[in-house]
Amino acid sequence: xxxxxxxxxxxHQQRFIxxxxxxxxxxxxxxxxxxxxxVLEAANFVRDKLLAAGVDEAEVITTAGHPxxxxxxxxxxxxxxxxxxxxxxxxxxxxxxxxxSPPFEPVIKDENIYAxxxxxxxxxxxMHVKAFEAMLQTGGLTCNVKFMIxxxxxxxxxxxxxxxxxxxxxxxxxxxxxxxxxxxxxxxPSITIGLKGLSYLAVEVTGPxxxxxxxxxxGAVDNPINVLCKMIASLKDENNKITIPGFYDKVxxxxxxxxxxxxxxxxxxxxxxxxxxxEAVDGEKGYSTLERTGIRPTLDVNGMWGGYIGEGAxxxxxxxxxxxxxMRLVPDQDSDEIARLFTAHFMSIAPATVKVKVTPHHGGxxxxxxxxxxxxxxxxxxxxxxxxxxxxxxxxxxxxxxxALFDEILKIDTVLMGFxxxxxxxxxxxxxxxxxxxxxxxxxxxxxxxHFSALKNKL
Amino acid sequence: xxxxxxxxxxxHQQRFIxxxxxxxxxxxxxxxxxxxxxVLEAANFVRDKLLAAGVDEAEVITTAGHPxxxxxxxxxxxxxxxxxxxxxxxxxxxxxxxxxSPPFEPVIKDENIYAxxxxxxxxxxxMHVKAFEAMLQTGGLTCNVKFMIxxxxxxxxxxxxxxxxxxxxxxxxxxxxxxxxxxxxxxxPSITIGLKGLSYLAVEVTGPxxxxxxxxxxGAVDNPINVLCKMIASLKDENNKITIPGFYDKVxxxxxxxxxxxxxxxxxxxxxxxxxxxEAVDGEKGYSTLERTGIRPTLDVNGMWGGYIGEGAxxxxxxxxxxxxxMRLVPDQDSDEIARLFTAHFMSIAPATVKVKVTPHHGGxxxxxxxxxxxxxxxxxxxxxxxxxxxxxxxxxxxxxxxALFDEILKIDTVLMGFxxxxxxxxxxxxxxxxxxxxxxxxxxxxxxxHFSALKNKL
Numbered sequence: 001x002x003x004x005x006x007x008x009x010x011x012h013q014q015r016f017i018x019x020x021x022x023x024x025x026x027x028x029x030x031x032x033x034x035x036x037x038x039v040l041e042a043a044n045f046v047r048d049k050l051l052a053a054g055v056d057e058a059e060v061i062t063t064a065g066h067p068x069x070x071x072x073x074x075x076x077x078x079x080x081x082x083x084x085x086x087x088x089x090x091x092x093x094x095x096x097x098x099x100x101s102p103p104f105e106p107v108i109k110d111e112n113i114y115a116x117x118x119x120x121x122x123x124x125x126x127m128h129v130k131a132f133e134a135m136l137q138t139g140g141l142t143c144n145v146k147f148m149i150x151x152x153x154x155x156x157x158x159x160x161x162x163x164x165x166x167x168x169x170x171x172x173x174x175x176x177x178x179x180x181x182x183x184x185x186x187x188x189p190s191i192t193i194g195l196k197g198l199s200y201l202a203v204e205v206t207g208p209x210x211x212x213x214x215x216x217x218x219g220a221v222d223n224p225i226n227v228l229c230k231m232i233a234s235l236k237d238e239n240n241k242i243t244i245p246g247f248y249d250k251v252x253x254x255x256x257x258x259x260x261x262x263x264x265x266x267x268x269x270x271x272x273x274x275x276x277x278x279e280a281v282d283g284e285k286g287y288s289t290l291e292r293t294g295i296r297p298t299l300d301v302n303g304m305w306g307g308y309i310g311e312g313a314x315x316x317x318x319x320x321x322x323x324x325x326x327m328r329l330v331p332d333q334d335s336d337e338i339a340r341l342f343t344a345h346f347m348s349i350a351p352a353t354v355k356v357k358v359t360p361h362h363g364g365x366x367x368x369x370x371x372x373x374x375x376x377x378x379x380x381x382x383x384x385x386x387x388x389x390x391x392x393x394x395x396x397x398x399x400x401x402x403x404a405l406f407d408e409i410l411k412i413d414t415v416l417m418g419f420x421x422x423x424x425x426x427x428x429x430x431x432x433x434x435x436x437x438x439x440x441x442x443x444x445x446x447x448x449x450x451h452f453s454a455l456k457n458k459l
Numbered sequence: 460x461x462x463x464x465x466x467x468x469x470x471h472q473q474r475f476i477x478x479x480x481x482x483x484x485x486x487x488x489x490x491x492x493x494x495x496x497x498v499l500e501a502a503n504f505v506r507d508k509l510l511a512a513g514v515d516e517a518e519v520i521t522t523a524g525h526p527x528x529x530x531x532x533x534x535x536x537x538x539x540x541x542x543x544x545x546x547x548x549x550x551x552x553x554x555x556x557x558x559x560s561p562p563f564e565p566v567i568k569d570e571n572i573y574a575x576x577x578x579x580x581x582x583x584x585x586m587h588v589k590a591f592e593a594m595l596q597t598g599g600l601t602c603n604v605k606f607m608i609x610x611x612x613x614x615x616x617x618x619x620x621x622x623x624x625x626x627x628x629x630x631x632x633x634x635x636x637x638x639x640x641x642x643x644x645x646x647x648p649s650i651t652i653g654l655k656g657l658s659y660l661a662v663e664v665t666g667p668x669x670x671x672x673x674x675x676x677x678g679a680v681d682n683p684i685n686v687l688c689k690m691i692a693s694l695k696d697e698n699n700k701i702t703i704p705g706f707y708d709k710v711x712x713x714x715x716x717x718x719x720x721x722x723x724x725x726x727x728x729x730x731x732x733x734x735x736x737x738e739a740v741d742g743e744k745g746y747s748t749l750e751r752t753g754i755r756p757t758l759d760v761n762g763m764w765g766g767y768i769g770e771g772a773x774x775x776x777x778x779x780x781x782x783x784x785x786m787r788l789v790p791d792q793d794s795d796e797i798a799r800l801f802t803a804h805f806m807s808i809a810p811a812t813v814k815v816k817v818t819p820h821h822g823g824x825x826x827x828x829x830x831x832x833x834x835x836x837x838x839x840x841x842x843x844x845x846x847x848x849x850x851x852x853x854x855x856x857x858x859x860x861x862x863a864l865f866d867e868i869l870k871i872d873t874v875l876m877g878f879x880x881x882x883x884x885x886x887x888x889x890x891x892x893x894x895x896x897x898x899x900x901x902x903x904x905x906x907x908x909x910h911f912s913a914l915k916n917k918l
Contacts, residue, residue: 031772031773032770033770092767092769154773182675196674198674198774200772208736209735209736209737210557210888211554211557213885214759214785215655215787215855215858216752216857216885218758218759218785219743219751219759219787220740221735221742222739222741222742223760225691229688230688232688232689233689234692276667276669276671277667278668278680280810280811280812281681281812282681283678283679284678289679293678296678298677298678299677299678300684300685301765302673302775303767304684306762306763306764307760307783309781309783310551312490313614313783313820314490314550314551315657315785315886316762316886324766324767324772328674328677351739352739353740353741362772396675397675397679398674399674399774425669426672428670428775430669
């Protein structure tokens with residue numbers, strides 16, 4: 001059967017890629033309101049392709065923010081049901097000047113598709129649409145399928161919780177399947193079993209009530225940029241431990257056995273540094289690079305600005321300085337609690353010479369997939385059959401805030417069957433996705449359906 | 460005689476203001492190349508007004524950057540000669556949204572002229588043009604006058620040194636008179652006897668060779684913004700002393716007597732803080748607010764940026780972070796040496812995880828006017844006659860880099876007879892200049908001419 005499916009995939013591969021290109025041409029940037037219409041256009045495009053692929057019904061469901069595309073194909077209520085989650089929105093593409101080709105004009109170079117969203121997540125969720133088509137057209141569909149493709153993942157899925165609450169019946173399923181993560185390499189397939197949570201905040205430091213001449217006032221009036229630098233610098237100690245009181249209280253320490261298992265994932269630090277153009281890496285003392293990204297919470301300034309940032313020199317002592325700061329969380333840290341702890345601490349370290357405003361932006365809870373679940377086993381078998389190797393379970397620094405929500409609201413296990421590579425430069429200029437990964441991913445997804453239904457029927 | 464001059468000033472006051480408005484309407488921002496033509500237009504405007512005021516000759520002299528306007532009126536070679544320096548270029552006006560009225564559409568509100576450059580320095584140097592006209596038209600001109608009005612003061616007067624070298628003969632004079640500073644208040648006239656030097660640098664911190672996903676790499680790859688914050692924070696210790704090795708070595712400490720004399724200047728800290736909307740001020744331990752701005756060197760971040768600074772949230776670990784940093788210097792610090800010390804120190808504190816680039820932008824030497832000079836005495840007498848009070852000598856945090864150059868290259872003393880107020884918001888939105896200050900300043904300038912020639916003739 002899988003041969004018929006693979007044959008179909010091979011015959012229609014070029015069309016699959018052409019369709020993906022059409023989707024990648026739509027600049028559906030959810031963070032920036034000037035792309036609002038493009039985001040809607042992308043939603044409509046996804047609905048139309050799902051209908052074309054053969055679902056019973058598909059609709060663009062409005063939310064308080066960007067819409068959710070929902071579709072389903074119910075073969076037979078007694079069959080197991082797979083709920084596919086993905087997102088059609090993308091990160092902002094700037095800085096545009098660093099792209100070798102325009103971010104919304106996809107091109108193939110060296111067997112890679114270059115475009116914003118190629119890997120995150122248009123290229124990855126679209127594999128499910130095409131896998132579904134291939135199974136349906138070849139009579140190889142063995143599970144009911146539901147699609148929930150949202151448009152706010154890159155801005156924290158703020159309206160998805162309400163959507164889940166309001167659509168619990170409709171979203172009933174046996175497993176949630178998501179392709180929005182990476183494998184270690186095409187030689188070493190892997191499945192992400194751990195996802196970090198996120199707490200994202202915006203801070204504003206205000207000094208004088210107007211921009212001042214740095215000569216007339218400098219040295220006597222505290223400079224908001226200098227103050228913000230000092231406050232941010234104090235958020236980590238000399239061992240790169242985060243200094244926010246209570247920050248680590250709920251962090252679940254891994255056993256030596258777990259750390260040893262994770263350490264089995266092949267990793268070449270020299271190659272890693274060379275790829276990034278770095279001469280040294282640094283992070284929390286006492287942990288390896290993979291542990292720093294995978295199992296330890298982190299804090300990064302994602303953006304900072306203040307004063308004169310134009311051409312030439314301006315001797316100004318600015319009234320305000322700003323920063324966007326995010327923390328990646330691990331089980332059992334709670335993003336709301338961390339946001340509260342950060343806010344209280346940040347206010348407490350502000351000197352009397354400034355006023356500080358902290359605005360929680362968005363967050364998400366961390367999640368870990370149970371290794372003994374049928375869902376994980378089916379995914380592992382699918383990879384093994386398609387790639388000829390057992391996938392390595394890994395823990396990823398990335399966050400998919402709503403995975404924890406699925407667990408909490410829908411009570412359904414999630415499997416993160418991603419096919420990207422860390423070198424895909426998601427969220428960066430020149431984002432790419434391998435043509436091989438795209439095609440192989442479609443095949444692997446069809447095999448997940450096969451093994452999942454088989455394991456279910458054994459019960 | 461001065462009555463005839465004052466009568467003339469009174470009769471032509473409205474025209475003087477109208478002419479100044481025409482000049483203020485020209486957005487001659489020297490820092491931004493897109494205003495290049497406006498800068499040239501301003502130069503031509505100044506030349507034409509000088510010719511109209513009655514100089515023998517006036518020309519716009521090209522330099523490697525923006526041109527210098529030179530003009531002169533030689534009554535008689537045996538008479539003393541006053542060289543007037545000023546600048547027709549202005550600071551960038553952004554942030555535009557904080558202006559109550561457009562920066563290049565001057566308006567009078569509450570007896571103040573609001574516009575970019577109203578006080579710094581168009582309104583102030585133009586007083587000399589009109590004072591000259593008033594003296595010439597009423598037969599009250601007693602000195603030869605030369606005008607050197609440049610267009611690069613706000614970007615460090617980079618080409619003026621060459622200009623001075625090439626025009627030493629032409630610029631011969633007995634004193635250089637500059638109005639580009641402030642008085643304490645209209646009740647308490649003052650003369651700035653000390654000017655700070657400046658050393659302005661741009662720094663760039665580079666981490667990874669591309670923007671990264673802060674989830675995938677955060678915690679394992681050092682973040683250039685966090686690193687830059689830490690480096691900047693370390694530039695001052697807990698007493699707000701600058702930590703750059705050797706920074707204070709050449710600072711001339713004031714005697715207790717000098718500090719006591721400066722402390723005589725009336726200063727209301729509560730009013731100062733209220734004007735700035737501050738609940739506290741802070742600065743170098745062991746010095747008063749006036750000493751921090753007047754006699755102590757300082758360091759300020761004038762601008763900083765990195766990562767995502769647009770709308771919404773982007774979870775990026777940026778490749779680069781940038782800052783513009785300036786230090787205000789006092790006698791006998793040398794701006795080139797300080798730039799070298801800063802650069803060496805900043806490179807030395809950079810961790811191995813980043814590459815740092817430091818680019819010296821521009822600088823200027825500090826200067827102090829000799830109180831026993833005829834020039835200072837004439838200025839003091841002019842203020843006393845016009846304002847009814849002896850002016851207080853003050854030391855100002857501002858920098859006019861080329862004053863030290865005049866001393867060095869032309870060997871001529873400079874008198875800083877400024878008429879602005881600290882509340883004029885120079886370099887900020889809603890810059891203003893009092894109509895009273897403008898008119899009174901013109902009168903004071905004519906009295907300086909009178910007393911300077913009288914004192915010279917006594918010799």
